[in-house]
Amino acid sequence: xxxxxxxxxxxxxxxxGEVARERLRLxxxxxxxxxxxxxxxxxxxxxxxxxxxxxxxxAEGVEVTFSQSAHETRLVADIPLMTRRGRRxx
Amino acid sequence: MAAKVLTVxxxxxxVGKTTLTANLGVALAMQxxxxxxxxxxxxxRNLDVMLGxxxxxxxxxxxxxxxxxxxxxxxxxxxxLSELFLLPAAQTRDKSAVRPDDMVSVCESLRExxxxxxxxxxxxxxxxxxxxxxxxxEILIVTNPEVAAVRxxxxxxxxxxxxxxxxxxxxxxxxxxxxxxxxxxxxIADVVELLAIDLIGIVPEDQAILVSANRGQPLAFSxxxxxxxxxxxxxxxxxxxxxxxxxxxxxxxxxxxxxxxxRSEGD
Numbered sequence: 001x002x003x004x005x006x007x008x009x010x011x012x013x014x015x016x017g018e019v020a021r022e023r024l025r026l027x028x029x030x031x032x033x034x035x036x037x038x039x040x041x042x043x044x045x046x047x048x049x050x051x052x053x054x055x056x057x058x059a060e061g062v063e064v065t066f067s068q069s070a071h072e073t074r075l076v077a078d079i080p081l082m083t084r085r086g087r088r089x090x
Numbered sequence: 091m092a093a094k095v096l097t098v099x100x101x102x103x104x105v106g107k108t109t110l111t112a113n114l115g116v117a118l119a120m121q122x123x124x125x126x127x128x129x130x131x132x133x134x135r136n137l138d139v140m141l142g143x144x145x146x147x148x149x150x151x152x153x154x155x156x157x158x159x160x161x162x163x164x165x166x167x168x169x170x171l172s173e174l175f176l177l178p179a180a181q182t183r184d185k186s187a188v189r190p191d192d193m194v195s196v197c198e199s200l201r202e203x204x205x206x207x208x209x210x211x212x213x214x215x216x217x218x219x220x221x222x223x224x225x226x227x228e229i230l231i232v233t234n235p236e237v238a239a240v241r242x243x244x245x246x247x248x249x250x251x252x253x254x255x256x257x258x259x260x261x262x263x264x265x266x267x268x269x270x271x272x273x274x275x276x277x278i279a280d281v282v283e284l285l286a287i288d289l290i291g292i293v294p295e296d297q298a299i300l301v302s303a304n305r306g307q308p309l310a311f312s313x314x315x316x317x318x319x320x321x322x323x324x325x326x327x328x329x330x331x332x333x334x335x336x337x338x339x340x341x342x343x344x345x346x347x348x349x350x351x352x353r354s355e356g357d
Contacts, residue, residue, distance in 0.1 A: 015273030020237050021280045027237070028244050028284060071286060 029066035029073050040064055047077055056082035093126075093204040095197045096329070097226035101242030103213030105234045106263040109299060109308075110322070111210040112140040116310040117326035119174035123205040126165065128177040128196070130222040131212040132188055135179035142306025143168065143176050152180035155192045161199050170311065175204075185217045190224035197225035206329075215249060223250065229258040230290065235265050235276040244285055259290040261325065266295045278336075291325035292336055293318050 014022075030036060035043075044064040051057055061080040066073055098111045108131075115127040129137035132152060138144040149164035154177070161177075168174040177196075180187065193209070200207050209226065212218035223229055229250055233243040243260070250256050262281055269275035282289050296318035302309045309319040310326075317337070324334045 017270070017273045017275050017277065017280075020276050021284075024237050024240055024276075024280075024284055027241055031241065031245065032248065 025068060026066070029068055032073050033066070033075070035075070043075075044077075047079070051079060058082055092201040093124075093197075093207050094329075095201070095207045095209065095225050095227045096230055097130075097209040097211050097223045097228075098230045098232060099211035099219060099222060099246060100213065100232040100239070101215060101219075101246040102233075102239045105232050105239050106293070107213070107232050108136050108140050108210050109303065110230075110232055110261065110263065110293070111208050112137060112308045113310040113319075113322040114326055114329075115141075115174055115206075115208050116171065116308045117323045118206050118208075118329065119168070119171040120310065120323075121326055121330060122173070123330075124173040124203065125206045125208065126175045126177055126200050126204050127208045127210065129179035130188070130193070130209050130218065132179045132218065133181065133184045134212070135181050137210050138166075138176060138178050139306060140303060141168065141176055141308065143178075144306070147178045150178045150180040151196070152183050152187045154196060155188060161196065185212065185221075188217075188221045190221045193221045194225045215245065219246075219249075223253075223255055226255060229256050230261055231258050231285075231287065232261045232263050233281065233285075234263055235270075235278075235281055237276075240276070240281055240284060247285060247287060257288075259288050260285060261291040261293065262289070263293045264295045265292060289336070290328050291321060293321040293325075294337070 030040075044062060047064065048057070048059050048062055052059065058080040061078075063078040065076050065078070067076045068074070098107050098114075100107050108129075111127055115125050119125045127137060127141070128151065129135050130151070131137075135150075138147060143166050146166045148166075149159040151164070153159045154161050154164045165175040165177055168176065197207050197209075207225075209222050211222035231243050231246060233239045247258055250258050260282065262278055265278065266275055270277055278289070278292055294317045296309070296316050298309055298316040299318055308322075309316050310322040312319060314320065321337065324337075327334045
C-alpha cells in the first residue's frame with residue numbers, strides 16, 4: 001500500500017520524528033532571525049504592495065519563507081509573475 | 091599542567107546536566123585525571139546527592155567566595171576515587187551570591203593542582219548561567235532529542251557565540267535507538283545539522299541511570315555494565331583527545347553519513 005501510495009504521488013503522513021525536525025527548523029529560523037510569524041506576514045504584505053506597483057504579480061501565490069543552511073538563515077520571497085499564460089488561465 | 095575548565099549547560103532544565111557532570115567527573119578520575127566538579131546551581135544543589143557525597147559537606151562555594159573558609163576546606167574528596175573532588179553549592183542562598191568574577195577566581199585557584207574542573211551550570215540564561223560559563227575554556231551543551239530541548243540549546247549556543255566564549259561541543263542525551271529507528275524521535279544527524287556545532291557524545295536512555303541516582307553511585311563507576319556508562323567513558327576519552335567512534339543507532343549507511351557530516355564540520 002505504501003509503495004502504491006508513493007507511485008500515485010500521494011504524500012505519506014510524516015513520522016513524528018520528521019514533524020519534530022520540520023517544526024524545529026522553522027522555530028529556530030524565527031528565533032535566530034528575531035522575526036516572528038506576525039512580522040513575516042507584514043513583510044509579505046508590504047513586499048506584495050511594493051512589487052505590485054511596478055509589475056503584475058499573483059498575490060495569492062506569494063510565499064515568504066526561511067531557507068536555512070548550517071551557518072546562515074535566508075529570507076526567501078517567491079513571487080509568481082502574472083505572465084500572459086497565467087492570466088489566460090485565471 | 092594547568093587544568094581545563096569545562097562548563098556543562100543546556101538552557102532547558104531536566105535534560106541531564108547534573109547526571110552528566112557527575113559521570114564525566116567519575117570517568118575522568120578513573121582515567122587518572124585530577125578532577126574537581128563544581129555545583130554552580132546555588133540554592134538548588136544536587137550534584138552532591140548524584141555523587142553520594144551529601145553527608146560529607148562542611149563548607150560550600152558561597153563560603154569560599156565570602157571568605158568564611160579556604161578553598162581546600164570546601165572541597166569534598168570522594169572516598170572511592172582519591173583524585174575526585176566536589177565543590178558543593180550553597181543550599182540556603184540564591185544565585186545573586188555569585189558573580190562571574192568569583193567563578194573565574196575560584197577556577198584560577200583550582201587550575202594549578204588539577205587536570206579538569208567541571209562546572210554543573212544551572213538551567214536558564216540568567217545570572218546562574220552567566221557565572222557558570224564565565225571561567226570556561228570549553229562548553230559542553232547537553233540536549234535531548236526533542237523540540238523544546240534543541241530549541242533552548244540553540245539559544246544557549248547563540249549567547250555563547252555572541253559573547254565569544256567556547257568553543258561549544260554537543261552532547262545528545264537520552265536517545266532511544268528503537269524510537270529513532272521507527273522515525274518517532276529526532277535523529278542524531280538532524281540535531282547536529284540543526285545546531286551546527288561539533289558532537290562529542292551520544293548517551294542512550296538507560297534505566298540504570300535512575301538506579302544509580304537512587305544509590306548515589308554514578309554509573310560510570312562500572313564502565314562496562316550499561317550502555318549509558320560506556321557512553322560517559324567514551325566522552326571522557328574524547329575529552330582527553332582520543333578518537334573514539336560514536337555508538338551505532340541505525341544501519342551503517344546512515345551512520346556513515348553521520349560520521350562524514352561530523353568530520354566535515356570539524357574541518
